[in-house]
Amino acid sequence: MKFTLSWLKDHLETDAGLDEIVETLTRIGLEVEDVVNPADKLKSFTIARVVEAKQHPNADRLKVLSVDAGDGGELLQIVCGAPNARTGLVGVLARPGDYVPGIDVTLSVGKIRDVESFGMMCSERELELSDEHSGIIDLGENAPVGASFAAYAGIDDPVIEIGLTPNRPDCAGVAGIARDLAAAGLGKFKENRPQPIAGEGDCPVKVNLDFGDTPSLCPAFGLRLVRGIKNGPSPEWMQKRLIAIGLRPINALVDITNYITFDRGRPLHVFDAAKVKGDLTVRRGRAGEELLALDGKTYRFDDTMCVIADENGLESIGGIMGGEVSGCTAETTDVLIESALWDETNIARTGRALGINTDARYRFERGVDPQFCLPGLELATQMVMDLCGGTPSKTTFSGAIPDTDRVIDFPFAEVKRLSGLSLSDAEIKGVLGRLGFWVAGSGDTVKVSPPSWRPDVHGKADLVEEVVRIVGLDKVVSTPLPRQSTVSDRVLTIAQTRRSQARRTLAVRGMKEAVTWSFISRQQAEAFGGGGRDLELANPISADMSDMRPSLVPGLAAAAQRNADRGYPDVALFEVGQVFANDTPKGQSMVAAGVRRGTAAFTGSDRHWAGNAAPVGVFDAKADAEAALAAAGAPVDKLMVFAEAPDWLHPGRSGELRLGPKTVLARFGELHPRVMRDLDIDGPVAVFEVFLDAIPVPKGKGGRSKGAFNASDLMPVRRDFAFVVDEAVTADKLIKAARGADKALIVDVTLFDVYRGKGIEEGRKSLAIDVTLQPRDKTLTDEDIDAVAAKIRAAVEKATGGTLRG
């Protein structure tokens, strides 16, 4: 919402300066977003006289002017292309160094067709005063040469723009803003109540509200004919104000409606009566009906929208925009002025459906003052008579102004309860009164009725807001929040703690945390097991952000590739974030995932004098997954490794870590080459996912005791074994068998060699393990050790079908 300072002062009697007004507006909730004085950018422009205009020697359309800047200096030579440049013209001069806003140029001395030019004579468009550019400004002979143009032209009127919150339709008019400022003590509000105009004769056009059992779509409609008017440009003062707030003056009738829209927040419409046939019917649109609107576009309607029709068909989109055909032009002699009320929600829906945003829609969808419906019509009639002459008819009025009266029981103590602010009852009453609220009764609780222009005020809290904003939030004293008497519960849930631990652990492993979009392309989603319609956006911002991600991997792999494309091929990225299996809260779960690309191993990447890093592979991913699981508190020693994984992973270089046969806690591996090709990723790329929410929560609180520390004084004994087994036998199986051979003695089994080749037949391999025995009570004898060794051999042979290597 924009207005000028002088416009505000039409409604506010005040001594306050611009700064105080601006500061107060922001303080009471009408946040000032911008203050621009058009005079500021025209400060350097002065009035100058063309002493002589000669033909340019080298160009038919140009003239060479000698200009008297009025500063007593030499005449300036200026090359000018305006057709109206002539000897004796007094206009506006810009000199080298001046910034000309309309063409976004800072002038310098130029040479045009070999003739030097020391400035320019400006058009209105060049000064951003209007769109006028057919010639340079002609101020008339009497304008004071040498004087400031801005001061002379009276454009020294700051334009104030406020960011209006949707709850304040009353301040979509300058008068409403003035009322708020007056309530805040910045002066006196001028009521300027429009006077009723009797009118002669009935309005010949009748209005039929045809809404059946939904009359609330258009509760009231006033219409009046003014005959014998002369429509032309509106007066300069009105044009100046409209231009200042960014509107284009059209003709007096249209300008009056725009002016009142901004002056009072009351949208109006004017029809050229000569183009309206018969009476007006206000009704729901019918499917397929069309109207060419004032913006030159054709709109199609359905039965949810309100239209105004005559015998010719549709003439206007109710409360949003008029029709082109019945619009007012310079030739209009009889005008029908409409002032109506519309249903807020319906206006919003219609505007959104048709894609029309107008100043009228803006106000109607927020809620205009119903009590100003007819006064607005009186004001418009008066202005039409003042500016265009003519004879008004009586008003024809259909429907009824809705009764918006409501009474709120308001305990004064509510102000203190909600705001902490101590105010006297009289202060509270005073503020409400100045804002136009009706306050009745005495004692601790009074009855308050909001004014008709405040549709947003319904309850006690709303009244507290009114009081506090006008008195000033700065008066509220900052008060320490009392501590709660108990020690607070844990700040983070177990799930939140796990995420934090996983995150920091992965970072410690040299990975960099990324935050990637929650939505990915359909192709990516489908490749990673998603892409269902229940998780597809109806209105994605672009095609590659259309589906809620089923996995963090595609986003991370794409991110790694982007880095590679920028010249950083060896990157390790991870993310801890949400993935989506369906659209319910349970369908969303938290995952820690990562990718390593190129040679970005845990121990470092790329070439190095102490040893080059190898391309990343499945075991890098496995290590990350296990570290993240351990950090998140998963029972890592109970996990089983399954050489199975989804089809986006390399079938021979991937696996899952499960708790029991079904609960998948993590998966890891190298990306499937086909998926990489489809997603335009090159590798190598090793990835993992840890399903944090699948990790079981420890049962019960239990104690935190770790038990007594009980270490044996006896030396551990280590023995090596090598077994020859089939290729298909997994290391995990062999190690578990060896470990289980004597649970009391065996404390560790390490696999230290995998051998294939000479001495081992084709299709078999040798796995060598180092077994640590920890005696508890007595030193082990050779017999003891041999006995354990036999158990290990038997257990491994039984589990794997392998044989001890000779």
Next chain:
Amino acid sequence: MPRARACPCAANPDGAMSELETLESEILAAIAAASNEAELEEVRVAALGKKGSVSEQLKTLGKLSPEERREMGPAINGLKARVGEALGARREVLQEAALNARLEAERVDVTLPLRAAPSETGRIHPVSQVIDELTAIFADMGFSIAEGPDVETDHLNFTALNFPEDHPARDMHDTFFLHPKEDGERMLLRTHTSPVQIRTMMSQKPPIRVITPGRTYRCDSDQTHTPMFHQVEGLVIDKGSHIGHLKWILEEFCKAFFEVDEIKMRFRPSFFPFTEPSMEVDIGCDRSGNEVKIGEGDDWLEILGCGMVHPNVIRNCGLDPDEYQGFAWGMGIDRIAMLKYGMPDLRAFFDADVRWIDHYGFRPLDLPTLFGGLSR
């Protein structure tokens, strides 16, 4: 190399003495000439070994008369002792030299660069770090962390929060919608974390003190808007918390978060459907340089919205607004991160450019705490 010789001294003691002197000087010369421990050992064996020249001399003592023995005994034993001493001294010198030679041989170029430790190359994203900072600050004020789903119902995102149907306030949110279901219900991506407030009030009994960090979505994209961003909201519900407390909390938060002793704050009346009264908060800053400096200067910068929870919202959660009251606030995590750490472009947050993460990210173990300082 001196050789053992038959001792002539029995015949000629004087001659014997001079021979001893010759022997000694030969042995000492040999010791001095030994260039390593092996050579020195040869010298020792030749002199003091069983058949060594000095040992041979000692053997002659038995054949001498007592007088001669009295003379030659000390002389030969003295020779043996001096040779032993000389050997010991030479061995020490040679050992020292050998050690020095070994050390010299083992010398390396210690300026050779190491691979960086993984714990030094890993990084925490600024969003995570700032959430941890927020957690540290609000945990100290007795708040816990509440969360909710990103895919929300229209009811929890709007209706329960007192957004009227088709109200322009809904337009301001640029909502992402999922496809309508068969029954017509249309899920959406939450436009703010406020639905978590509703979920919290529905599931917990007052007093409530939570903050709700999380991802939020609006279909908007430019340098300061991304379709996905992060918000944190706070909620206090009890029987007496008012705007004064809200001001205090936000002042304390801003001082702690921006790590300044004083901060100017301005509370402006504003509008949100879910709070009444509603406010926006500006903090004092200086924009004269390239970066916004918080806590100094005369400019204002809007950082958050807040207000007393609207009675309708309290009622929608099954509580009596005449009994319970409280306040809520919300702000952009990315935005306050940008302000604090001087990050100019929001879009870069979600691009995963490792150069950006290296520059703006945090070291893995720099966990923000109040006792250890929020940031380093």
